[in-house]
Amino acid sequence: MTEETKTNVNTQHTRRIQQIQVEISAAECDLTTLRSLVWHGVDCELRSYVWQLLIGYLPVTLDRRAQALERKRNEYLQYRAEIYEERSQHQTEKHLKDLKQIEDDIPRTQPDVPMFRDEPIREVLRRILYIWSVRHPASGYVQGINDLCSIFLIVFMMPYCSFRILAEPGSLPENMDELEADAYWCLNIMVESIQDYFFPSSPGIQRALIKISEIIFRVKQELIYHFKGEQLEMIHFSFRWFNCMFIREFSLPMLFRVWDALFTMQDGFRILSVYIAAAIVLRWEKELIGKNFSELMIFLQNLPTSRWTEREIEELLSQSYVYFTWFESSPNHLKA
Amino acid sequence: MQRTHDEDYDYLYKIVLVGEAGVGKTHLLSRYIKGTLPKNPTSTIGVEFATRTVPLESGGIVKAQIWDTAGQERYRAITCAHYRRAVGALLVYDVTNEKTFASVKRWMEELRENAEPDIVILLVGNKVDLCDRNPDSRKITKEQGARFAMENGLLFEETSAITIVRVKEAFEGLLQAIYNVKSQAGNTRSGRMSQTNHLATQLATNPKAQEKKCCGN
Numbered sequence: 218m219t220e221e222t223k224t225n226v227n228t229q230h231t232r233r234i235q236q237i238q239v240e241i242s243a244a245e246c247d248l249t250t251l252r253s254l255v256w257h258g259v260d261c262e263l264r265s266y267v268w269q270l271l272i273g274y275l276p277v278t279l280d281r282r283a284q285a286l287e288r289k290r291n292e293y294l295q296y297r298a299e300i301y302e303e304r305s306q307h308q309t310e311k312h313l314k315d316l317k318q319i320e321d322d323i324p325r326t327q328p329d330v331p332m333f334r335d336e337p338i339r340e341v342l343r344r345i346l347y348i349w350s351v352r353h354p355a356s357g358y359v360q361g362i363n364d365l366c367s368i369f370l371i372v373f374m375m376p377y378c379s380f381r382i383l384a385e386p387g388s389l390p391e392n393m394d395e396l397e398a399d400a401y402w403c404l405n406i407m408v409e410s411i412q413d414y415f416f417p418s419s420p421g422i423q424r425a426l427i428k429i430s431e432i433i434f435r436v437k438q439e440l441i442y443h444f445k446g447e448q449l450e451m452i453h454f455s456f457r458w459f460n461c462m463f464i465r466e467f468s469l470p471m472l473f474r475v476w477d478a479l480f481t482m483q484d485g486f487r488i489l490s491v492y493i494a495a496a497i498v499l500r501w502e503k504e505l506i507g508k509n510f511s512e513l514m515i516f517l518q519n520l521p522t523s524r525w526t527e528r529e530i531e532e533l534l535s536q537s538y539v540y541f542t543w544f545e546s547s548p549n550h551l552k553a
Numbered sequence: 554m555q556r557t558h559d560e561d562y563d564y565l566y567k568i569v570l571v572g573e574a575g576v577g578k579t580h581l582l583s584r585y586i587k588g589t590l591p592k593n594p595t596s597t598i599g600v601e602f603a604t605r606t607v608p609l610e611s612g613g614i615v616k617a618q619i620w621d622t623a624g625q626e627r628y629r630a631i632t633c634a635h636y637r638r639a640v641g642a643l644l645v646y647d648v649t650n651e652k653t654f655a656s657v658k659r660w661m662e663e664l665r666e667n668a669e670p671d672i673v674i675l676l677v678g679n680k681v682d683l684c685d686r687n688p689d690s691r692k693i694t695k696e697q698g699a700r701f702a703m704e705n706g707l708l709f710e711e712t713s714a715i716t717i718v719r720v721k722e723a724f725e726g727l728l729q730a731i732y733n734v735k736s737q738a739g740n741t742r743s744g745r746m747s748q749t750n751h752l753a754t755q756l757a758t759n760p761k762a763q764e765k766k767c768c769g770n
Contacts, residue, residue: 321575356627418630
């Protein structure tokens with residue numbers, strides 16, 4: 218990249234962030250405009266606010282936001298008192314089992330983010346997950362929801378502790394109760410959009426697996442034939458992609474960019490995620506076609522994305538969008 | 554399909570690692586495959602996969618395909634789908650946790666229903682390092698584990714992935730036992746060969762493997 222194009226990219230970025238700022242502080246936020254701006258990413262300081270708008274937690278009308286937040290935060294504090302603090306009074310066998318599983322998973326949540334080794338943040342995670350599982354008896358706590366929750370916590374804390382949260386353990390922000398409530402509600406809305414991913418037998422994920430296979434088949438038949446020949450099934454490697462929304466597949470900064478994109482689309486976590494998964498597989502089609510079962514599994518479970526930068530993520534997202542426009546609006550295109 | 558780019562081995566055995574969540578399945582696998590504990594341990598979602606090629610004490614070289622599964626009960630239906638064509642299993646419990654031992658019977662039944670009919674199962678009592686540090690923490694005695702294994706036709710080991718107690722022995726003992734079962738079964742397995750069975754096909758198209766099988770007969 219020449220100095221001149223670098224400057225151009227930077228100017229574009231600055232302008233886009235300014236536009237996002239204007240949009241989110243407008244009396245009436247236009248979600249369509251905001252979505253198209255955020256597709257290309259958003260800064261850490263703005264991300265939490267933007268996600269909360271896009272997911273529908275914050276109202277689009279500026280005047281109504283403070284009140285809505287206050288109501289939601291109080292509601293959560295009430296759950297915390299009734300469901301969590303007084304849990305011993307109305308705990309069922311199922312609740313206890315979920316709590317045990319949550320306990321097991323807490324030390325295994327974001328183990329390389331130092332802040333998650335501190336008890337105060339672990340207690341926050343414990344409360345959110347327990348309350349969520351009690352309020353969702355149809356699924357209860359499912360492993361992987363801890364991962365999803367951690368992303369909201371990290372992103373929502375970032376404007377207050379910046380990168381400290383990723384770099385070193387430290388004390389929690391003063392408004393942590395509010396951030397905890399916001400994380401609970403956003404997790405709640407997000408998981409509700411993919412509820413059936415967490416029902417017994419994961420029917421939602423099963424459907425996503427069929428769809429990713431169909432998309433890949435339409436783009437590159439040979440690859441699906443190769444997988445079949447090697448007896449490789451989508452479930453072997455991409456179950457985790459959907460269950461944890463790619464959290465285990467990318468570094469955090471890159472993962473945030475993937476989620477930015479997922480938030481920009483109505484029902485993005487259900488729909489766009491499948492196209493992203495297909496784009497991941499197809500990106501390496503040439504490498505994959507030469508691999509046997511074991512090699513395929515090892516490659517697809519350890520994607521070489523650790524050094525990815527914005528550029529690779531942008532490419533992946535653009536390609537996902539291309540597949541989305543080819544197939545999503547014309548399902549026959551997919552079936553043909 | 555003839556494989557030319559794989560390393561040299563006589564047999565390919567699919568092994569599954571099962572047991573309740575948090576008993577240490579992934580730790581055992583990491584210790585065996587990499588020689589270290591997982592750097593940043595996370596819960597296993599779906600299945601994680603590893604291979605290791607091992608010379609048996611007697612019988613030749615085995616490539617073990619090891620499938621590490623998610624332990625939460627919620628994932629059972631999904632996990633069962635991974636048992637297909639498995640010829641061996643490590644069924645792991647935590648010697649300091651009674652609940653993980655109480656559910657061993659159910660795991661065993663699910664394995665026998667969904668994997669190969671002659672699957673060799675090794676019952677593994679893990680985390681013995683905790684008992685070394687504090688003898689009171691042990692909830693399942695070695696005798697209890699061994700008795701259950703004997704009554705149900707399982708092999709048995711007590712291990713620690715942390716202090717490296719009998720990890721290699723567990724995996725490789727299982728591989729040897731599978732070999733012994735397979736070689737005793739000998740020609741009676743021809744029925745299964747005729748299926749489009751990945752592993753059986755592997756054996757059938759590997760001339761060296763055929764030869765070994767005859768020797769083992």
